[in-house]
Amino acid sequence: xxIVKTLMLTGLVCASLPAGAEEMKNPLSVxxxxxxxxxxxxxxxxELEQQQxxxxxxxxxxxxxxxxxxxxxxxxxxxxxxxxxxxxxxxxEYYKKQNQPTFFPEIPVIFHVENSNSHYHIxxxxxxxxxxxxxxx
Numbered sequence: 726x727x728i729v730k731t732l733m734l735t736g737l738v739c740a741s742l743p744a745g746a747e748e749m750k751n752p753l754s755v756x757x758x759x760x761x762x763x764x765x766x767x768x769x770x771x772e773l774e775q776q777q778x779x780x781x782x783x784x785x786x787x788x789x790x791x792x793x794x795x796x797x798x799x800x801x802x803x804x805x806x807x808x809x810x811x812x813x814x815x816x817x818e819y820y821k822k823q824n825q826p827t828f829f830p831e832i833p834v835i836f837h838v839e840n841s842n843s844h845y846h847i848x849x850x851x852x853x854x855x856x857x858x859x860x861x862x
Contacts, residue, residue: 751797752805753845755812756861757789760852765793769819769851773798776809804841811835812847820853827853834858 757766787795817830846861
């Protein structure tokens with residue numbers, strides 16, 4: 726007990742939460758990787774929608790960072806309910822800024838949430854004329 730108190734007083738005890746723990750609390754993250762270059766794709770706008778009685782309702786949006794990630798896409802402070810969701814990668818806007826053509830102006834990925842206590846990660850492997858996605862972790 727004395728050792729723990731001494732370590733705490735000297736600042737040598739690290740927090741028990743891992744780096745990025747705040748983002749881990751958010752139930753949804755996305756990641757975009759460029760298949761042609763093998764590097765993260767920054768600057769892609771991504772929108773999140775939820776299927777409701779009146780149709781798809783936009784919940785949030787973000788732009789991928791320098792690592793091609795949006796670590797917290799779900800609205801902060803809200804619980805992700807079970808149901809159907811859609812992330813829409815605005816790839817046409819991204820490729821237009823790069824002065825490159827693309828066959829897919831938008832890539833909608835629809836997924837189903839059953840467990841609102843889980844974390845959902847949607848990676849997108851992207852090229853101008855193709856893409857692949859899966860449930861990540």
